[in-house]
Amino acid sequence: MKKLLFVSILNCFCFTSLTLSQTSIEVFRPNARAMALGGSLVVQARDPSTIYWNPAALSGLKDREMLISINGPFTFDFVSLTQVVPLIGTFGASLSRLPALPERVDRGTLAWGRRLYKRVFVGNKFDFLKQDSTLFASTGLGIFFGNPGVGVLDKQWQEFANSKLLDKLNFGMTVHNIPLGKRIFEPSVMFGFSYIFPTPGLLLNTGYHIQKGENTNHLGLGFEFNRKVTIFLGLEDLDFDESAVGFQYTRDNFVFNFSYSKNSDKLLFTLSARISPAPAALAERYYERGVERLTLKKYKSASREFKKYLDFDLLDAKSDSTKILLSDLTKRLARTEVIIDSLFLLSSRLLTQENPKFFRAAYVLTRIKELDPDNFDAAVKLNALKPAVDVLIKKSLSDGDAEFNAEKYFAAERSFKRVLIFDKKHPTATKYLADIDKIKNELAEEYFFRGLGYYRDKSFRIAEQEFKRALEFDEKKEEVIKYLGRTRQEIRKNLKRVSKLLREGEALEQQRNYVGATNKYLEVLKLDPGNSPSTSSIAKLRPKINRFIQDKYTKGLRFHRNENYPEAIEAFLNVLSINPDHLDAKRKLARVRLDRREKAFPYLKQGEMFFQQGDWQSALESYAKALEIEPSNSKALQGGKDVQKKLQIVNLIERGRQKVNEKKYLQAETIFGDILRMDPGNRIVKIELNDTRNKINELTEEYFNDGINLFTLDRYQDAIGIWNRVLELDSNHKGALEYKQKAIERIEALKRIQNR
Template sequence: MRRRFLTILLWGLIIFPTPFKASERYHDSASTARSIGLGGSVIAFPADPSASYWNPAAIAFLTADQILINVNRVSKLNYTGFTKYFPPSFGMGVSLLQPPGQTNMNHATIAMGYRYNSMIAFGSNLNLGKTDAGKTVSSFGFGFFFRTFPEYNPAIEVNNPVWRWLRSSEMKNKFTFGLVFQQIPVLNSKNEQQLAAGFSVKPWRIGPVIHFAYHLYRIDDSFHLGSHFNLYKNIELIAGLQDFDIRLAAAGMGVVFQDFCFDFSYSFHIQSFNFSLRLKLSQSDKEAAKRYRGKGVKQVRNNDFFGALKQYQKALAYDPEDESLNLLVAVLKERVDVRKYKIDSLFAVGKKMEDNRWYIDAFHAYRNALEFDPKNKNALKNIKKLKPHLDQYVNELFGRSKIAFENNNFAQAETILKKILSVNKLHQGANLYVSKIDSIRSSSFSEYFYRGVGYYNQKNYKRALQELNKALAVKPLDTEALRYKNLTLESIEFTKNEIERLTREAERLERGDNFVKANNRYRQILELEPDNRYAKEKLAYLKSYISKVVQSKFFKANHFFDQKEYQKAIGAFREILSIDPTHRASKDYLNRAQQLLTEQLDQRYQQALTYFEQKEYENSLEEINYILSVDNKYSLALSLQAQLMSNISLKNLASQGEKYFQKGDYINAQKIFSQILAKNPENKTALTYLRDSENKIKKRIEELFNEGMINYSEGDYNAAIQVWNRILKLDPYNSSTLEYIQKATERLRALDSIKEE
């Protein structure tokens, strides 16, 4: 609120100034506390809004909007000015001043500065005044400003050694140069032209900045020397003199407090003080850069690279040292250049289409240009100019589409209507007729398409292809229907080749009296093609032999069951089911055996607990290891095993581990030696046994996986699952094994459904 009030007050001083007096000479005009303190040597110094008068080019480097007022030796307001920055390149300044030596003249300056790049700027100003007699005078001027500034864009390579030195980080703002041609007459101000040149240099990293300026008038000239030095981060000392005359010297200081800057100076020649106040009205450069950067991100997300480039260039103007911003601007500029080339090509195509009266094609060309640059004025202008011709052509096309519709030529009508809608999506007539065509086609297409998808999911590819072809006859370009047709054709080709391969293998196995594996091959054929008559006949032919094999294996499995060798019984029943998935007795016995095996393991766990409570740890561990050899995920056994190993002495553990290793029980050996190493990491014997156990386990897993793959490839899925389950006892989370067990299980389910049919 306080800042808003102060801003309104200062603007009031600009709009309603006190009667200012005009200048005697150029270097005496726009006299502010800072310019007086520096001896008038400010041609190459973009410090404050008074630069609008001294050198209009310099205001292009004033990135902060600010207002300045100055009070002279008689405590009168003799200068007020305002600058506004328009990123990335323009600065504007307005000044009202009362030069010394005059009583009845007001003087105003309006300036504009243009930043060519981070080092060079040009500018111009217009000066207006009025004499006591009411005579209006005016003049204008031109300014040039140069500063040394590093090149932070990594995409730009500087080859010239001198230029590379000027653009190095060591030369940042070490040298500036300004040149002004001022008071060029416009109205009633003849023979007052003035030329001023100046430069500043900072010879040392820590030390003063030295300013020098030379002003040339029609009748005389003057020299100006000044210096400023940062005493502290917010305090600056200034000093200067004119014509190298110590009597014309001045000195002062500047103090910065938040957004305020106070300048004081004292002129020894006229023995007077001057005071200036500058107020920064805009946010900091870093905050401004962040704001424009955020806008650039939004433009990129909206695919507007032209707008994004402008926003990032504005951000870079506030933060030119940010390497990421420099890189972003370089990358965006490359993309914009590519898009400009494409837009130019589209304009050429659009013009050609227009000349040939192909108005829809011309419209598309101009609209495609807008996709590259949504705000392209030429594209918008061309579309607007094209509209009357386009409307007439669309009306003609709509008439043709209605005729085609009435003649039941829906394909032709739809093609014409789509052309119309590509230009005007809201065309009521076109939308109405398209909906009519869609309604007619929708019912029949949906029926054919979903029926085809259903057959495809059932792997009945022949029927699926028939239905999908009917659907595509209604909607030839429907992407989903085309996709499913391609998938169906691929599946038909794969199924055909696979059936031929499996048939050859089955016949070879049959000739070798390997009827079980031959039976599996014919079942695989039925899995691929449920209606395959040859495979069904062969399965019926082999059924009597397979029944004898199944009966013999069932007798053996039942023997294991009666002997309470449930683990062996489970393996035997699964083997039977791999031969005949519909064998009901084996399914029942398998379920019972699994249930009884679980009860048996529970009993042995209770026995292990009893041994543990009696502190017979070795006997308890034997029971636990047996349980885990059958079910390696038995959580209670795993927990008790950990307790047992912590209670058994290292010597006994080592002995137990060696016994397991000699028996080939590498899992339990691995657990025991891991426990020993947890207690004694330096035990080399345990480390050797652990590594040998792990290598044996890896080798065994590889052997079992390959054995299972052989059974899987031969269609003996149950046998494959039995082998792979043995891997899971060694490594319960083996990803390849789990994946193939799932695949084999799915194939068994499919075969079950075929058998039941």
């Protein structure tokens, strides 16, 4: 690039002295925005017109765009197109018609621009001109310092309020019309400087153009009102006769620019449009390719795709994470390159020995292909070693088959994958690998469900091992990863509990409570089956515990002989709580329980007999004696409940009859109803309830008739009192309700007469 810049500038100065009388100064404004900003866009061309102004700034266009400029009614004077190619740069092409000479000049331009280093960009262009029938060619160079992406479509000035200085401050230089043979225009140099004030949305743009015989100064201001509308003001040489105004309107993928120049009295219109997906969408394709190649372990091509993604300069979190990923990939590739170089050296040694080791060399080259599937040199050498490779394929198939039958699936997988390195579509290897994948999935499921069982049993250490085995067969199984995380969290919790239990066990041991200490250590082993301090402590305490067990067992035998069944059962249960496998204690416990049941049996039968006879008190006493002997005897417990129920019913019947005698029939009715809900088949209570209701009906009629007599004697208030008693007995008594209402009406009528 430096050589090209030097040669181009040398051409400029060498050819300047030739045929000066035949050349002219170029005055060309290819777009409306340039005119509105004072006639210079060396650093502020943010559309395809940058092909003319400064090809270095093409790097800011990260999509495909086109521009059409109209300088007069239906007259195109500039048409351009740009296309980004990640990592190479942005290319542009334009066609223009120049108004600078009496005779029409048509020009075609090819341009290119790319990043040189961080905030430094360079560009180059070639112009092909035609005047009448004469052809001319020239070149141009551009350099740009800053960020050419600020202000392009979708990137307004106000979005860069918190950005670095070089995002807001831009400087550039362009060398135009360096002749490649005959020249039509004088070479020129254009300088540009701009600064953006993002918060108010203000742009300051300046330019200085050096041409033979005429240097010009340019000044422009821009006001970004919102994302759609921007206003421009410009001056040339600080002369208000050379002033211009313009505005820009953005709608979706289209940018419309209009400007008016006072000097030329012309209206210039420019339309630029994006004719491709947005840069973010274009970049996403490269990111997805990178992820795909990364999955296939094609790290070189993955690295290149991620670099292409980053070349779009997207300012988001995904770009930041991709930079970290790319850094890791670069380090990995550097390590891999060292390994590959050593493997190439080894393969060369194997092939240049007195007795070449073709088979081993092919294997070494295969390792290179495993590390870098796209390695061209390894592929060429492997092709030359095809006979040896065929032997290796045959051996790998044989080894893979043997390993598969021996259920060594990982080894078999490596063997068959080695075959696919040589022959990517080998049917046998492909079939075996599909079977291995299926088996691995099944094994992953099996280990997962085993781990799940241990997890639910709170055997977290064993569960952890099973989940890890499951991940060996399927490292991406999300459910396993989730439960492995939970298991490890439980293990961390258990470590705290284990530490506490160990301290408590040691304290009990010092207090000579050996059983309590052993129980603490056993709890530790439930949480952490391999805990060595607990295991050693239990072993140390075992002789003392055995003596304790023997003592408890002897006491249990003595209690059994004395028919002290509760104490005997407690003694044998103590033995079994310490040693669940103590067979004698198990037998004796079963015998004690049987003897206890046999002793309680006569009382149980006696209770059932008294129950049948209706002797509730005697039945209750018999069941109580049975429960004294065997507190858990279900028949005695149920019998006691049944007797209590019968006694409760007898007491309630007596209370109901007492209420009847007291003529409290409603209370009696309630009590008899409660009894029937407890014992729906009780015939005596049904008769009592029926008699009670008959008495209620008789009393109701008696009260009603008394009310009628009082009503006929005009004693309305007394009658209402009597009928209220009727309604207490029968709230729906039709006659009482009707005559009560009549009595109330009579009372109200009498009051009205008295008030007159």
